[in-house]
Amino acid sequence: MKVVLNNIGKKYEGREDFTLRNIDLEIESQDFCVILGPSGCGKTTLLRMIAGLNSISEGDLYFNDKRMNKVPSKDRDIAMVFQSYALYPHMTVYDNMAFSLAMRREQKSVIDARVREAAELLQITNYLHSKPSDISGGQRQRVALGRAMVRKPKVFLMDEPLSNLDAKLREHMRVELVRLHKSLGTTSIYVTHDQTEAMTMATKIVLMNEGKIQQAGKPEEFYNKPANLFVARFIGSPTMNIFQGRIENGQFFAKDNLFKVSPSAADAEAVKAFEGQPVSLGIRSERFLTTATDENVEVRVDVVEMLGKEKILYANLISGDELVISVPGHLHFEEGQSYKFGLDQGALHFFSTETGERINI
Ligand SMILES: Nc1ncnc2c1ncn2[C@@H]1O[C@H](COP(=O)(O)OP(=O)(O)OP(=O)(O)O)[C@@H](O)[C@H]1O
Ligand SMILES: [Mg+2]
Incomplete structure (x- = not known):
């Protein structure tokens, strides 16, 4: 599904200024789009507007040709993975993953097939009957992804899903997520403040600062042709x-x-x-x-x-x-x-x- 943002802005109630303004963006259906920027620049706000969890103050949001501004979150065919991916501690991995489908009263056989398919892809089949407390942080993270995947969303939204993991595991999950995206082909929008994650995972990067897009494009364009001094300093290590x-x-x-x-x-x-x-x-x-x-x-x-x-x-x-x-x-x-x-x-x-x-x- 293609996601289009047309001059989108956000003004929180009780705030003087717009948190986000003039956001124009086209995310193609096969894209793994990374929204990158320093803390407080408005990444989560933007993602939540796409998810339907925040209202849109101005501009238009389209999924393909359909205007989505007023469509409730549950009807948007999206799945979101948050930084704090709280699993239900008393449920098994299997039940955690099956939960949203069970709530929708899907058939047991459909639920079973979807959970096993996702578990297979995420390599957690052996843990389906474990409790979250008995598996590692990385495995828990995969369960959180699996829980979102079983719904077969048209758009996958992720807000810093790897930030709770240690460096090594984060590197490993980065590769897994890219692999997963290649095999599922679902439009993905991924928020991070880590430029390495953006450079290694994205087909398209959107770098934001103070509620504005600074540059959008392919990772190598950011490295080779930074559009301004902010981008030049933000991307690359050592710093330019x-x-x-x-x-x-x-x-x-x-x-x-x-x-x-x-x-x-x-x-x-x-x-x-x-x-x-x-x-x-x-x-x-x-x-x-x-x-x-x-x-x-x-x-x-x-x-x-x-x-x-x-x-x-x-x-x-x-x-x-x-x-x-x-x-x-x-x-x-x-x-x-x-x-x-x-x-x-x-x-x-x-x-x-x-x-x-x-x-x-
Ligand atoms: N519900 C809210 N009401 C009022 N202001 C808010 C609300 N949520 C966020 N903000 C403000 O909007 C700005 C952007 O916040 P946002 O959470 O989108 O940033 P972020 O880029 O995701 O930052 P981080 O990397 O720290 O998660 C901040 O100044 C924040 O204080
Ligand atoms: Mg955030």
């Missing part, structure tokens, strides 16, 4: 290095003339349009060149972190501004020493310092 400076003669001059760099031919025209204006230059840690070029940046390396295949250098410009550089693990760097690095011209991100918007295409 950002330098303040200005454009003169079509070149970027860092603050205090600490270094300069020429944009690539592809970026030259867009950058030239900002002649004389303050501009922020972004470059990811892995796009520094260890062989000197015509345009170098000189840094002092404070800390070298050895990760095996790469080293992370925590460094300073003479101005004291900090930066992070990743280099291949076999290269040698001394803490306390100064080094020159080139900047990969094809990997420069230019932003207007005034608006934060991306300059180069």
